[in-house]
Amino acid sequence: MSATRSLVVASNNAGKLREFRALLEPLAWELTTQADHGISAVEETGLTFVENALLKARAACLGSGLPALADDSGLAVTALGGAPGIYSARYSGAQGDDRANNEKLLEALADVPEGQRGAHYHCVLVYMRHAEDPVPIIVQGSWPGEILSLPRGEGGFGYDPLFWVPEQGLSVAELSSELKNRISHRGRALAALLEQMER
Ligand SMILES: O=c1nc[nH]c2c1ncn2[C@H]1C[C@H](O)[C@@H](COP(=O)(O)OP(=O)(O)OP(=O)(O)O)O1
């Protein structure tokens, strides 16, 4: 059994925080959130998930003096040229309003038939040991699916009620949290991160 390790999660998203707790606390990681340290959200000025995750992680290290884990993620819809992408949280204008974002996505795809509604979730994770860490660990995970025409399910967060997983025959919001965490973009990225940390 390894010793407890402390980590500040550089996110204000309750859905992400729930998933990181479920995945990391059984592995003896002690998580705090950036809010616990009074760290406010950084402006996500990057043009890639990687840049934004680095900005979030660095700010959390600076504000806490602890190693930080940041997640920048989003939904890329093929028929929309990869939108909303890095702008997923801000798609409808209001930062983090899942309902408005989902409504805008349904409108954007109103004329796109089944079979042409492919999409990917992407997740980039950055682990930084301290604010000047010159070699942060950067990993990514993706998850293919399709965008539904009507929301299904009550679980998850964000775009999950609209994201159909063909292999499961369910929307992400209909999956158990255990299954989502095992197969999601975030779950896959985190597995890659843990593997790299052990090297
Ligand atoms: O598993 C997911 N299930 C559903 N939706 C998801 C997922 N993963 C990312 N997403 C969506 C939510 C948000 O619209 C955007 C992330 O934006 P992103 O800036 O990384 O996160 P955020 O602003 O919600 O919280 P924070 O920056 O404090 O971590 O992609």
Ligand SMILES: [Mg+2]
């Ligand atoms: Mg954000």
